[in-house]
Amino acid sequence: MATDWHSQSRTPYLSELYWRAATRRKITGITLPEDGFRCWVNVDPKHLAAYRKVCGFTEDGLLPPTYPHVLAFALQMQLLTAKAFPFPLLGLVHLANRIRILRPLGAVARVQVNVRVHNLQPHAKGAVFELVTTIDDALGPLWEAESQMLCKGVKLVGEAIEPSQDSVLAMNEVTRWWAPSEIGRRYARVSGDYNPIHLSAVSARLFGFPRAIAHGLWIKARTLAALSGHLPTSNIEIAVQFKRPVRLPSEVVLLASAAGSSGDLKLVGAGDLEHMLGTWRPLV
Structure with a gap:
């Protein structure tokens, strides 16, 4: 599926997105949208220091390997609360997470965040899909991740997937x-x-x-x-x-x-x- 990318000059306000999430409680379809959102985001040193403190990371000159998820959170929320997204955000279950660090995360001050969803499949408790996030800097791809999310109560045709071990x-x-x-x-x-x-x-x-x-x-x-x-x-x-x-x-x-x-x-x-x-x- 080709992604229809929407570029933005800033990330959305979370207060509005939480209101959308709180007022959407029904499953409205079984097809994932082809939309994706992307935006350049600056790394705030004070916010990064606060994140390190809460999560236990020391200052080593590198972004913590999980920190790009925080940079992407507002765009992820925007995608998962959009009208075209068929599942209510509240109630989604985070089953698995995979990150790939392509190059060292040093001297990173500004990145382009890209988010999309794909790979909807049957699950024993409903349906799962992947929330895909990629981070680029001026040199190209830097970091990428997939979060596997479960929406309970969705009925899809096909055999339920089993997690690999x-x-x-x-x-x-x-x-x-x-x-x-x-x-x-x-x-x-x-x-x-x-x-x-x-x-x-x-x-x-x-x-x-x-x-x-x-x-x-x-x-x-x-x-x-x-x-x-x-x-x-x-x-x-x-x-x-x-x-x-x-x-x-x-x-x-x-x-x-x-x-x-x-x-x-x-x-x-x-x-x-x-x-x-x-x-x-x-x-x-």
């Missing part, structure tokens, strides 16, 4: 940390993602969760911050599957294989409950 290498504990009850609100302030299921126990219960749960992309960011120096800084693909949500507050334990160009990781909670499984591999 790579072989698991031997893993040892790398570190453990406490995910405090306020981390959802702290991450929301730097990411723009104010989904109620992350903010407090009261707001989470409105959507069927007994307690607030951590943002999936905060979990991935905090994990990669803990693995700084363990993974290559470019020419790498880092893929994770989000298994069970991290209820706040709670302690989590990070396991990983030995440092190198390829490896596996796992984040677990009490009783060895699997929260996230992942791999890192060199780009082919």
